[in-house]
Amino acid sequence: MKPYQRIGQPDIKVDAIKLVQGKPAFTADMEMRGMLVAKVLHSPVAHANIKKIDVSKARALPGVAAVLTWEDLPRVVYSTAGQSDPIPGPLDMFSLDKKVRFVGDRVAFVAAETAEIAYEALKLIEVEYEELPLLLDPADAMKPGAVILHDEPEYVNFADSDPKRNLAAEIHIDIGNVDKGFAEADFIFEGEYEVPKVQQAHIEPHVVVTYWDEDDRLVIRTSTQVPFHVRRMLAPVLGLPVKRIRVIKPRIGGGFGGKQEVLIEDVAAHLTIATGRPVLFEYTREEEFTASRSRHPMRIHMKTGVKKDGTLTANEMIALSDTGAYGCHALTVTGNTGHKSMALYVGDGPYRESPNIRFHADIVYTNHPPAGAFRGYGVPQGYWAVERHMEKIARELGLDPLEFRLKNAIRPGELHPFSTAWSEGREPNPEIIHTVGLEDCVRQGRAEMGWDSKFGNPEWHMVPGKPHLRRGIGVAMVMQGTAIPYLDMGGASIKMNDDGSFNLLIGATDLGTGSDTVLAQMAAEVLGVPVEDMIVYSSDTDFTPFDKGAYASSTTYISGAAAVRAAEQAAERIKIRAARMLNDRGDGPTVRPEDILLEDRKAMAPDKRFVTLSEVGHDSLHHKDQEQIMGIGSYVSPVSPPPFAAQFAEVTVDLETGQVTVDKLLMAVDSGVIVNPITASGQVEGGMTQALGYAVCEEMLYDEKGAALERDLVDYHIFRADEMPDLSTLFIQTFEPSHPFGVKAVAEIPLDGVAPAVGNAVLDACGANVDINPVTPERVWLAMQNKE
Numbered sequence: 001m002k003p004y005q006r007i008g009q010p011d012i013k014v015d016a017i018k019l020v021q022g023k024p025a026f027t028a029d030m031e032m033r034g035m036l037v038a039k040v041l042h043s044p045v046a047h048a049n050i051k052k053i054d055v056s057k058a059r060a061l062p063g064v065a066a067v068l069t070w071e072d073l074p075r076v077v078y079s080t081a082g083q084s085d086p087i088p089g090p091l092d093m094f095s096l097d098k099k100v101r102f103v104g105d106r107v108a109f110v111a112a113e114t115a116e117i118a119y120e121a122l123k124l125i126e127v128e129y130e131e132l133p134l135l136l137d138p139a140d141a142m143k144p145g146a147v148i149l150h151d152e153p154e155y156v157n158f159a160d161s162d163p164k165r166n167l168a169a170e171i172h173i174d175i176g177n178v179d180k181g182f183a184e185a186d187f188i189f190e191g192e193y194e195v196p197k198v199q200q201a202h203i204e205p206h207v208v209v210t211y212w213d214e215d216d217r218l219v220i221r222t223s224t225q226v227p228f229h230v231r232r233m234l235a236p237v238l239g240l241p242v243k244r245i246r247v248i249k250p251r252i253g254g255g256f257g258g259k260q261e262v263l264i265e266d267v268a269a270h271l272t273i274a275t276g277r278p279v280l281f282e283y284t285r286e287e288e289f290t291a292s293r294s295r296h297p298m299r300i301h302m303k304t305g306v307k308k309d310g311t312l313t314a315n316e317m318i319a320l321s322d323t324g325a326y327g328c329h330a331l332t333v334t335g336n337t338g339h340k341s342m343a344l345y346v347g348d349g350p351y352r353e354s355p356n357i358r359f360h361a362d363i364v365y366t367n368h369p370p371a372g373a374f375r376g377y378g379v380p381q382g383y384w385a386v387e388r389h390m391e392k393i394a395r396e397l398g399l400d401p402l403e404f405r406l407k408n409a410i411r412p413g414e415l416h417p418f419s420t421a422w423s424e425g426r427e428p429n430p431e432i433i434h435t436v437g438l439e440d441c442v443r444q445g446r447a448e449m450g451w452d453s454k455f456g457n458p459e460w461h462m463v464p465g466k467p468h469l470r471r472g473i474g475v476a477m478v479m480q481g482t483a484i485p486y487l488d489m490g491g492a493s494i495k496m497n498d499d500g501s502f503n504l505l506i507g508a509t510d511l512g513t514g515s516d517t518v519l520a521q522m523a524a525e526v527l528g529v530p531v532e533d534m535i536v537y538s539s540d541t542d543f544t545p546f547d548k549g550a551y552a553s554s555t556t557y558i559s560g561a562a563a564v565r566a567a568e569q570a571a572e573r574i575k576i577r578a579a580r581m582l583n584d585r586g587d588g589p590t591v592r593p594e595d596i597l598l599e600d601r602k603a604m605a606p607d608k609r610f611v612t613l614s615e616v617g618h619d620s621l622h623h624k625d626q627e628q629i630m631g632i633g634s635y636v637s638p639v640s641p642p643p644f645a646a647q648f649a650e651v652t653v654d655l656e657t658g659q660v661t662v663d664k665l666l667m668a669v670d671s672g673v674i675v676n677p678i679t680a681s682g683q684v685e686g687g688m689t690q691a692l693g694y695a696v697c698e699e700m701l702y703d704e705k706g707a708a709l710e711r712d713l714v715d716y717h718i719f720r721a722d723e724m725p726d727l728s729t730l731f732i733q734t735f736e737p738s739h740p741f742g743v744k745a746v747a748e749i750p751l752d753g754v755a756p757a758v759g760n761a762v763l764d765a766c767g768a769n770v771d772i773n774p775v776t777p778e779r780v781w782l783a784m785q786n787k788e
Helices: 016-020 056-060 115-124 178-183 227-238 265-275 285-290 330-341 379-396 401-408 438-449 515-527 555-585 613-622 677-696 754-766 777-786
Strands: 036-042 048-054 064-068 106-112 126-131 167-175 187-195 207-212 218-222 245-248 279-282 298-306 312-324 357-365 469-479 489-496 502-506 534-538 597-599 602-604 610-612 630-636 644-654 660-670 726-731
Touching (some): 056 115, 064 115, 227 245, 379 754, 489 613, 555 597, 555 602
Parallel strands (some): 502 534
Antiparallel strands (some): 167 357, 187 298, 298 312, 597 602, 644 660
């Protein structure tokens, strides 16, 4: 096979130069004549009915253009979760409601000439609240007599939601015969684990600009991961047909799942409709903490049956997930918690052929701010429990933690155990996993880390001259998924220009991930041109093809396959044209289109005669039998091939204080063929950085009245550049047969294994089992006092 020209090359990102020059226009960079500034009045109480609201003083304030309350807007129920239709979750949200359900919930919208005037208007709004009992502990949500958060008649159930029991969703999955598996086990291990609520902390906050264009169509310019979902979902909320809404995604300053939410677009849109003027609405950092979305906190019970030789006979996970005040992403996030983490270990021998796995989950409402999508989408929660649990089992049975895991891990050619039982709330389909590079990940990772010279070596664990310090090494093995099969679609179109360059139009959303570059590389590979000849446009619902958006680790795989199809269609027309041009010359044997090779900006015949693509482009547009050479492609996958990884961590623990310092993180990852090693390694290192906070310091806490204790990036600590450990990435390339270039996902899997690998390294260092993350000094110190 001929080597690829662009696939596997570290091409510079298509937006790199303009980024460093400060040229890309983010949403808030837009200035328009007569633009108003929007602000939202947030509830100071966690649960209350709004008995009375008086906005007369606010409306009378000079410079105020509009004040809206629940009495001013149509009562349209919807979900803010940016997912494909039908949304797999309850409809339980209104733009404004007469009831508030968390500290930070919406009470009123204001549009004014300046931000200062808008803030002053908020102070003038008088609200009388009838406070209701609080529900802050998810364990109390379904108890008899618990206060009901959603008693509105408009509530729309999905699947097994039951608002009368504060149940946003319920999942019961039983694979095989779990009880029989437990009965056949030599040992039963049980454990309780807990994961916190954490924030995405993207640098650019949620921000949107809305305005009427010259054709009286509503334009929504917004920092979003899901522009096409925004258009579809807001149409009924705003009372407009889809054709009167245009959504533009400009440059985005990070999203990490937080912008897979139709969170603030309706605020600005309602105010533009009310005033007829452009409106800018941008969250403050405090609003990101108090009125945005977060990762779902969970309490997880693990129960595992094991033979003496380390064979798993049954594995059970029971999860309680806190979705907060609204059920956006409630079902799908928690479904993935079990679907991805529990599928990795199937047992061995007869248990491998028929694994015994149980996953039950209740996702309940509380008076906390809503949880939603966060990179990893429920899977980091599952792996904290699974990988901490597996480490304990291996140590209790005296087994090598690497070999124990590999013995029970899924292998190529085997059925994904959850594929017949779960598909994000939709009809599942059996799926065989063809590519599993996990053994190579472990082999290369253990060599790079020097595992064999460190694990179990008392001398290495000591720090010379510092008897109060101990070093430890830990591992976690993980699998994720690639896109949502039989559901999410990506589209692309390509147009050839006079000079042989191409316009690539994609609906996919680049969040700074480099997807515009990677998709351009794949199209360029097919067309035989460098990436600089691909002019990329992404995410404008008027002009680019449909795409489900940037989530579910799907862009390179789904949108990339669409770009390849579009490029192949354009390439076919180019080859036909080039063959005719060569044959018209009469200077060689007849050339068939299928024998033409596109490379180095040329259409080349087998005898090395060629025409340049610029000649083809010019000829097709200006000379004989003129045509616009184009291609269009779309793709929906029937499978979700998982990437796999081995995550290693080294830590140093202070025995006197419990302080944990993470010294090194290494991830060996099988993500199929790597299209661009620079952008891919950036994804892995960035993901490990984000996951590191989840491991050791990030945690959103609330007082007894449901008010957030952390409201900025001072109290809520994310890692600074000077605090980072040594980071390393190893790509273990496999060729995934379901994709034209053999790719799998790389975006989310770096979030999955860091926290449990760090937790396992802490155990290795000092014998402390910390079952609640993050592993703060207090928790480590207490665990050291309680260790056996």
